[in-house]
Amino acid sequence: MKRRDFIASGAAFTAGLVAQPATARAQAWPTREITIIVAVGPGSSADALARGVARIASRELNATVQVKNVLGGAGLTGFAELAASKPDGHTFGVVNVGGLLVFPHIMKVPYTWDSFSFLGGVAEGYYGIGIAVNSPIKTIEDLIAAGKSRRVTYSASAIMNGVAMIQLGNATGAKFQFVPASTQPEAVAQAVGGHVDVVVQTPPDLVPLIEGKQLRLLASATYNRWPNYPDVKTLKELGYDAATIVPLGFACSSGVPPAIRAKLEQVIAVAAKDPELMATMRSLTILPRALSGPEFRDAIQSQASTVEGILVAAGMKKT
Amino acid sequence: MDNLLLGFSIIATPINLFYCFVGTFLGTVVGILPGVGPLATIAILMPLTVNLDVTPALSMLCGIYYGVAYGGTATSVLLRIPGEASSVVTCLDGYMMARNGRAGSALTIAAVGSFIAGTIGTVAISYLSPPLAKLVFAFGPAQYTALVLAALAAVTYFSGGALLKALLMVGFGLTLGCVGADPMTLTPRLTFGNLDLVAGIDLTPLAIGLFGFSEILAMARQPLSKLRMIPTPRTLLGFLPNREETRRSVGPVWRGTILGFMVGILPGGGAMLASFLSYALERKVSRRPEEFGKGAVEGLAGPETANNAGSSGALLPLLCMGLPANAVSAVLLTAFMIHGVAPGPAMMERQPEVFWGLIASMYVGNVMLLLMNLPLIGLFVKILEVPRAYLSPLILLLCVIGVYSSGEDSAVVIAILFGFLGYFLRKMDFDLGLLILAYVLGPILERSVRQALTISGGEMSIFFESGLSIGLLVAAGAFLVLGLLPNRKLALRDD
Numbered sequence: 120m121k122r123r124d125f126i127a128s129g130a131a132f133t134a135g136l137v138a139q140p141a142t143a144r145a146q147a148w149p150t151r152e153i154t155i156i157v158a159v160g161p162g163s164s165a166d167a168l169a170r171g172v173a174r175i176a177s178r179e180l181n182a183t184v185q186v187k188n189v190l191g192g193a194g195l196t197g198f199a200e201l202a203a204s205k206p207d208g209h210t211f212g213v214v215n216v217g218g219l220l221v222f223p224h225i226m227k228v229p230y231t232w233d234s235f236s237f238l239g240g241v242a243e244g245y246y247g248i249g250i251a252v253n254s255p256i257k258t259i260e261d262l263i264a265a266g267k268s269r270r271v272t273y274s275a276s277a278i279m280n281g282v283a284m285i286q287l288g289n290a291t292g293a294k295f296q297f298v299p300a301s302t303q304p305e306a307v308a309q310a311v312g313g314h315v316d317v318v319v320q321t322p323p324d325l326v327p328l329i330e331g332k333q334l335r336l337l338a339s340a341t342y343n344r345w346p347n348y349p350d351v352k353t354l355k356e357l358g359y360d361a362a363t364i365v366p367l368g369f370a371c372s373s374g375v376p377p378a379i380r381a382k383l384e385q386v387i388a389v390a391a392k393d394p395e396l397m398a399t400m401r402s403l404t405i406l407p408r409a410l411s412g413p414e415f416r417d418a419i420q421s422q423a424s425t426v427e428g429i430l431v432a433a434g435m436k437k438t
Numbered sequence: 439m440d441n442l443l444l445g446f447s448i449i450a451t452p453i454n455l456f457y458c459f460v461g462t463f464l465g466t467v468v469g470i471l472p473g474v475g476p477l478a479t480i481a482i483l484m485p486l487t488v489n490l491d492v493t494p495a496l497s498m499l500c501g502i503y504y505g506v507a508y509g510g511t512a513t514s515v516l517l518r519i520p521g522e523a524s525s526v527v528t529c530l531d532g533y534m535m536a537r538n539g540r541a542g543s544a545l546t547i548a549a550v551g552s553f554i555a556g557t558i559g560t561v562a563i564s565y566l567s568p569p570l571a572k573l574v575f576a577f578g579p580a581q582y583t584a585l586v587l588a589a590l591a592a593v594t595y596f597s598g599g600a601l602l603k604a605l606l607m608v609g610f611g612l613t614l615g616c617v618g619a620d621p622m623t624l625t626p627r628l629t630f631g632n633l634d635l636v637a638g639i640d641l642t643p644l645a646i647g648l649f650g651f652s653e654i655l656a657m658a659r660q661p662l663s664k665l666r667m668i669p670t671p672r673t674l675l676g677f678l679p680n681r682e683e684t685r686r687s688v689g690p691v692w693r694g695t696i697l698g699f700m701v702g703i704l705p706g707g708g709a710m711l712a713s714f715l716s717y718a719l720e721r722k723v724s725r726r727p728e729e730f731g732k733g734a735v736e737g738l739a740g741p742e743t744a745n746n747a748g749s750s751g752a753l754l755p756l757l758c759m760g761l762p763a764n765a766v767s768a769v770l771l772t773a774f775m776i777h778g779v780a781p782g783p784a785m786m787e788r789q790p791e792v793f794w795g796l797i798a799s800m801y802v803g804n805v806m807l808l809l810m811n812l813p814l815i816g817l818f819v820k821i822l823e824v825p826r827a828y829l830s831p832l833i834l835l836l837c838v839i840g841v842y843s844s845g846e847d848s849a850v851v852i853a854i855l856f857g858f859l860g861y862f863l864r865k866m867d868f869d870l871g872l873l874i875l876a877y878v879l880g881p882i883l884e885r886s887v888r889q890a891l892t893i894s895g896g897e898m899s900i901f902f903e904s905g906l907s908i909g910l911l912v913a914a915g916a917f918l919v920l921g922l923l924p925n926r927k928l929a930l931r932d933d
Contacts, residue, residue: 160477160765167772170485188478195636225624229633272893298579298892299622301885304761304768314578315893323775327760330784333575402776435623 152183156212158197171396202230206374220426239387240368240410246340266293272315274306280319283340286361322404366418445794461498465505472840497799507746511548519650524709524745531737542677545815551743556804559750579889584910586883591917611876621885634848643853651857690740698744702751712748713741
């Protein structure tokens with residue numbers, strides 16, 4: 120069965136908050152298949168990571184581990200389902216910045232930070248600023264200068280991508296206008312066609328166009344340089360304290376017995392160092408970054424004020 | 439030519455041909471099953487291909503992708519249930535052909551048309567890629583706005599029927615498209631606090647409800663004696679289109695191929711839009727527009743060709759630019775990356791054997807699909823001999839399973855609601871095709887307009903800055919004006 124039993128999310132949410140001190144049950148765990156909830160569609164980086172982790176978890180725990188893509192609600196449904204899952208250690212899921220930092224400001228969501236126990240981080244997305252090869256803007260300095268004399272537009276498929284641009288604008292006084300795109304390719308095509316000035320996306324989106332000499336990588340918008348373009352500097356190296364940091368990791372609903380949670384944390388830690396998974400991450404150009412549960416939580420929380428600032432500036436934040 | 443020969447020499451090994459076959463076979467199966475889509479299939483199989491060589495892995499995954507448009511036809515024609523979104527239009531005339539005893543002929547025309555479109559699409563990818571790929575980048579938000587307006591105007595103009603009813607359906611479709619998160623600010627709209635609606639209404643339950651469930655309801659309301667279809671002739675010749683049908687298919691197939699390919703190239707366009715535009719076009723150019731909706735061969739041949747050409751077209755920006763045109767080709771891009779191939783000009787330069795091997799596999803795959811689908815037709819039409827009293831509940835079950843496994847829990851509820859709605863709308867002669875089309879195009883229109891205005895800082899002049907958008911806007915205006923002129927008379931007579 121691919122589907123969970125349908126539980127009214129309100130009731131299940133309450134259940135999720137009630138800790139069940141079931142240490143006796145811990146020995147018998149896992150008693151059935153373990154489900155990894157992924158709130159994005161098949162084929163995405165997060166999905167590929169989760170499937171890799173599923174293989175490793177299955178090996179480590181000697182259990183069946185399945186990946187379940189819970190789409191809908193722009194990722195909200197998956198988050199809600201994870202928060203509401205029975206805290207018996209048979210469900211965990213991928214969590215990212217969007218569900219925790221963006222949505223709670225925009226709409227009523229059926230979960231809080233306290234609904235989750237953070238198990239650990241495995242990766243971080245690389246982000247970069249791409250620009251059409253025939254654009255008169257050649258350097259970050261050109262871009263900032265342009266942003267001081269007119270509205271410079273940037274496209275991105277998610278609001279989080281633009282964190283570096285907002286920070287860059289705040290630091291220099293340049294004006295950068297976010298143009299939301301519905302998909303990654305749409306964001307990229309708008310920049311190549313000159314409809315917007317630059318695009319902020321991840322390597323899988325930009326690399327084919329860079330290799331095809333349609334786009335140039337202006338700067339890495341992460342704290343690390345891109346492995347495939349080691350000559351392109353990061354914004355930080357160029358003298359601007361600006362970076363898009365999107366850690367990717369796993370969490371389960373809070374209330375999972377500590378013994379089971381410790382085992383899950385250990386599985387994530389093993390997975391983060393697994394050579395096969397690291398190879399997958401390299402081929403998808405995501406930065407392997409092993410974080411413990413608390414470190415992962417902090418990494419996300421450190422972005423909270425920046426993201427809130429962006430939402431306020433974009434008029435997206437509801438009270 | 440040398441390149442293509444290189445490709446064929448690479449693909450012509452038993453193992454590569456085997457994986458090509460597996461891909462096209464799976465594509466056909468996935469196409470037949472309503473609700474099971476290529477997206478999930480490719481994503482699930484992708485990790486399993488990691489240990490394969492690049493060429494067999496990619497030719498298999500691509501085979502699933504273009505094979506779907508072949509399989510999607512069968513359920514549309516036989517049961518009026520769209521196996522895939524791109525086969526929604528086939529439900530209109532393909533199904534009526536089946537009721538007139540021409541099911542075998544309809545499926546044969548669709549298979550051959552699909553083959554022609556798939557092959558010509560592949561030829562176009564082989565030889566026309568660079569200039570056509572440039573077209574993708576010419577389309578920004580302003581140009582998309584103009585394109586969608588032109589497409590909507592064209593379809594309303596072509597559609598025939600009462601103008602007011604057409605506009606009502608377009609308005610309803612646009613409203614349905616608005617459900618969900620606001621494209622710019624993510625604020626939920628028309629969701630009534632329901633989390634399941636934040637992502638909007640899915641196309642699969644909507645299409646299956648409006649077309650499939652409504653048909654089952656309509657059948658349930660009729661006495662058994664009226665339900666009998668004219669049986670398909672049992673001879674081999676009965677499966678083949680007769681001379682008249684063949685003659686009437688030629689034009690639609692060619693027009694569908696060209697139109698479908700061009701529409702497919704554009705991001706957001708793809709197979710479904712291609713099939714709708716082709717249907718509208720055929721109805722307009724036909725000398726017998728009154729036959730449309732009652733089993734016109736053109737209304738089957740055009741769209742069924744166009745959706746295949748659209749699938750091929752959508753591969754072009756992916757292969758030549760690394761820019762996927764739709765969700766499925768986005769997953770294919772991930773598959774390419776996992777195998778260490780960055781599609782685009784770099785791939786043609788550095789890994790020509792992968793690029794041309796894949797192209798060759800597409801030629802071979804289309805032949806396989808044709809050979810696989812033609813014998814299946816005999817099997818498929820047998821389905822019609824099952825008494826409807828047994829068949830209908832079975833269809834209902836399959837549809838519910840398909841909808842349930844494809845989306846959210848609420849998808850089944852949505853499908854059933856739209857089943858009843860579709861039943862009443864059909865009884866009152868509303869055009870459900872227009873509803874679906876407006877539902878698909880509405881969100882693209884809204885997003886493009888708002889993106890364009892964000893870029894320009896609110897200046898409307900952005901819509902008139904490029905020749906392309908001016909041209910499309912003029913076309914849109916022309917269709918609207920023409921719609922008010924005498925042609926209407928002809929259309930009104932159909933009612």
